[in-house]
Amino acid sequence: MSFAFRISHLEPEGAYQVLARSQALEAEGRQIIHLEIGEPDNETFDNIKAAGIRAIAEGKTRYTPPMGMKQLREVIAQQSSLRYQMAIDPDQVVVSPGAKPNLFFPALALIEPGDEVIYPNPGFPTYEAMIRVAGGIPVPVPLVEEKNFSFDLDAFRTLVNRKTKLVILNSPGNPTGGVMPLQDLEAIASIARNYNFWIMSDEIYSRIAYDDMDVPSMVTLPGMMERTIVVDGFSKTYAMTGWRLGYGIMPRELAHKVQLLLTHSVGSTANFVQIAGIEALTGPQDQVKAVIKEYQHRRDVMVDGLNAIPGFKCLRPQGAFYVFPNIRAFGLTSAELADLILEKANVALLPGSSFGKYGEGYLRLVYSNSITNIQMAIQQIGEAVNTLH
Secondary structure, X not given: OOOOHHHOXXXXXXXXXXXXXXXXXXXXXXXXXEOOOOOOOOOOOHHHHHHHHHHHHOOOOOOOOOOOOHHHHHHHHHHHHHHHOOOOOHHHEEXXXXXXXXXXXXXXXXXXXXXXXXXXEOOOHHHHHHHHHOOOEXXXXXXXXXXXXXXXXXXXXXXXXXXXXXXXXXXXXXXOOOOOOHHHHHHHHHHHHHHOOEEEEEOOOOOOEOOOOOOOOHHHOOOOHHHEEEEEEOOOOOOOHHXXXXXXXXXXXXXXXXXXXXXXXXXXXXXXXXXXXXXXXXXXXXXHHHHHHHHHHHHHHHHHHHXXXXXXXXXXXXXXXXXXXXXXXXXXXXXXXXXXXXXXXXXXXXXXXXXXXXXXXXEEEEOOOOHHHHHHHHHHHHHHHHHHO
């Protein structure tokens, strides 16, 4: 069967492949600790669920405007204006079913065949996929462990040229949990203004930050609003992964084009889901703060536990809910070590190579799990890899 070239490169996400394999082992009677899927382990907060249920009961199940309900876009614009300390208009906000359409559709609207797009590596696999589907040339820039997994700016400067159309940022990042410092963003912004390229700032984890850190955003820097697409959503902060609700903030002209792509693809985002989103943003935020405090505790338990295992070297991430330990001391590829840990320790995690070539030599573990499971996983990993020394 023959398929179009634009999809010839597409592959499944590594997390779902490992999940399927670990579920097969569970079907055989094995007890697997799941540290592979990047999803909150808590339920959607009760007030948000209740708002969605009420909306369905009230018949809020009809089509909505492709760009999103006016009330939700107004709330997003208002809160984003406060967050970024700048005026954001509802006409700059595009609501989508999940955050991914606001990754894909601006890319389709901006990238011409042959345009180069620089993206973080190791990074979210969808970045490279959407670049290729849009006809662009993916150009990976390495994230540097010594810089808390921020950009290798020297490498970045050598990669930028007049063919560069878009640069993708993700802070806090998946899979590393790293936060890009303000001075790195300022350096990238200066280059963006000089070369006249766009920035896509994936900020889906921006509220999940630790040690009282404020995560800086590219959009706040001088002259960057008119060339930046902010991508955000509700999945991680509000444990709404299955609700499929995200949004983008971008210049009005681009927002109009993205709206047209939404119109002719998904149509619109579910009415009752958007009403639940309004409740998420305007309702009590104490539960969010409590979850982040618990994540920080789990992070510390996991980092300290991994660093106590000979061969692991793990930074303390500044955000998201991932750790990305260096495992080069074992002399195995990341895939080989991940397989060994699944088979011998009954712990499902991801090889760094699932996130690009610069992820080799690392593993990704998710700490959105109970302290009991994290401690058990650390113990079982330690026992499994002890034979490698």
